[in-house]
Amino acid sequence: MKNKNVCVLGAGQMGAGIAQVFAQAGYSVRLYDAFESAQEKALAGVKKSLDKLASKEKLKEKPDEIFARLSFTADIKNLKDFDPALIVEAVPENFDLKAKLFKALDESLAADVFFASNTSSISITRLAAVTKRPELFAGMHFMNPVPLMALVEMIKGMATSDQTFATMIEVAKKLGKTPVKAKDRPGFVVNRILIPMINEAFFALEEGLASAEDIDAGMKLGTNQPMGPLALADFVGLDTVLYIAEILHNELGEDKYRPSTLLRKYVEAGWFGRKSGRGVYRYDS
DSSP: OOSSEEEEEOOSHHHHHHHHHHHHTTOEEEEEOSOHHHHHHHHHHHHHHHHHHHHTTOOSSOHHHHHTTEEEESOTTHHHHTOOSEEEEOOOSOHHHHHHHHHHHHHHSOTTOEEEEOOSSSOHHHHHTTSSOGGGEEEEEEOSSTTTOOEEEEEEOSSOOHHHHHHHHHHHHHTTOEEEEEOSSTTTTHHHHHHHHHHHHHHHHHTTSSOHHHHHHHHHHHHOOSSOHHHHHHHHOHHHHHHHHHHHHHHHOOGGGOOOHHHHHHHHTTOOBGGGTBSSSBOOO
């Protein structure tokens, strides 16, 4: 890349985490979000995460030195002045929203800037097609929480050049991550396997096969997972889980991907999990 300037779109949990790992790796990062409240939350979250890592002696620099490489903006026009070499998008899982941002930046940024999306389910080929630089567009799907999870799924779109893909893989390695290459198919690798498992847990709960606590305990103790599928769904966000399940069902056309009715009802009720204070479990007490 032409320099070590990176812009991250979206200051939610994923965007803040992505910005943090780039800053830890020595990149200068500008984090964009239209909502100042999201920026304030991201700011506090990154500081807390860096301090925690420092207390465990897992940082090569002082937290303040890393944090100094981060800047925030609520004006997308300020990204051009930053002269980024790479844009990493991490806004909510909505094609229209992502496409709107990529179109705007495609028109305003230099023609050699790489674009990457953190989407967990949307076609990279489709997103790249809204720009005039599809050969410079790739998927970089980070795992949550980004500072702690080693994996990054790397997705090559139909038009992504071999050179771009190789560059993005090297970037992932410089972040200390382990890249896994995946084809541009619904759900890629992780969610193609994970979402049906979570969905099946909802079917089991819906049928009264066992309580939520026993379903999660069974999967934790029986398959050595750190978190049960229902608790994990609450962590990810039930709305996000449903959205990905719908994409798998619609695009692959197989009944085994059909979202559980109970999962739909939770989302209709606004019970999205941890972020809303209630999901399968309650977090508001």
